Amino acid sequence: MKKILILFAHPAYQKSRINKKLIHGVSEIENVTFHDLYERYPELDIDVKFEQNLLLEHDVIIFQHPFFWYSTPAILKEWQDLVLEHGWAYGRNGLALKGKVFFNAITTGGKKEAYSSDGFHGCTVRQLLLPIEKTAKLCRMQYLPPFVVHGTHAIDPQQTQIYNSLYIEILEKIRDDKMDLQAAQELQYLNDYPLKKENDNE
Numbered sequence: 270m271k272k273i274l275i276l277f278a279h280p281a282y283q284k285s286r287i288n289k290k291l292i293h294g295v296s297e298i299e300n301v302t303f304h305d306l307y308e309r310y311p312e313l314d315i316d317v318k319f320e321q322n323l324l325l326e327h328d329v330i331i332f333q334h335p336f337f338w339y340s341t342p343a344i345l346k347e348w349q350d351l352v353l354e355h356g357w358a359y360g361r362n363g364l365a366l367k368g369k370v371f372f373n374a375i376t377t378g379g380k381k382e383a384y385s386s387d388g389f390h391g392c393t394v395r396q397l398l399l400p401i402e403k404t405a406k407l408c409r410m411q412y413l414p415p416f417v418v419h420g421t422h423a424i425d426p427q428q429t430q431i432y433n434s435l436y437i438e439i440l441e442k443i444r445d446d447k448m449d450l451q452a453a454q455e456l457q458y459l460n461d462y463p464l465k466k467e468n469d470n471e
């Protein structure tokens with residue numbers, strides 16, 4: 270069984286509609302650690318050693334956050350700048366994260382069709398995440414496409430519940446080593462990974 274670490278970042282959690290619903294029940298899943306960065310570090314004074322040890326204890330690392338200015342909330346940038354040290358996370362002897370799985374779990378105000386080459390934003394979410402993909406790969410991690418909830422302003426509670434269930438199913442699939450990571454890497458969205466039922470004889 271893989272151990273999953275969710276690094277959660279929402280600077281205005283009290284105002285959150287979608288992330289709040291998306292994480293429902295997640296911290297109770299076996300082998301999942303839910304770590305709220307803004308709650309732990311309201312002044313952004315990140316404890317680098319603590320974060321590095323947490324990473325070492327897990328096999329799958331997830332950045333979960335709302336999409337802000339085509340990127341992450343600020344604390345996740347600060348976290349990358351401080352925690353991913355040369356000689357530890359990258360560089361010739363920086364092998365601490367080698368082989369771990371990484372992906373983003375994102376909510377966006379923009380609709381799915383707006384994130385395409387001929388849509389409003391002119392490119393995909395996966396393309397916009399390229400700096401994070403390159404960072405993960407520099408740290409020798411296995412990068413997977415993002416899990417995305419689009420069009421957050423227009424989502425009703427029932428749809429949110431469906432996304433919550435899908436997210437949990439995907440987390441359990443990765444945790445139980447039942448995801449073909451190479452096949453998953455080719456997708457635009459982790460949401461699209463085919464999920465079979467338990468009795469489908471995987």
Ligand SMILES: Cc1cc2nc3c(=O)[nH]c(=O)nc-3n(C[C@H](O)[C@H](O)[C@H](O)COP(=O)(O)O)c2cc1C
Pocket residue numbers: 279284285286287288289334335336337338339340376377378379380421
């Ligand atoms: C500062 C800020 C920047 C944002 N930037 C983007 C953006 O670049 N693209 C986008 O689709 N939505 C953007 N949004 C909308 C948020 O992604 C959306 O409100 C959020 O995902 C909803 O999740 P929540 O209910 O958990 O807050 C932005 C919102 C804020 C407040």
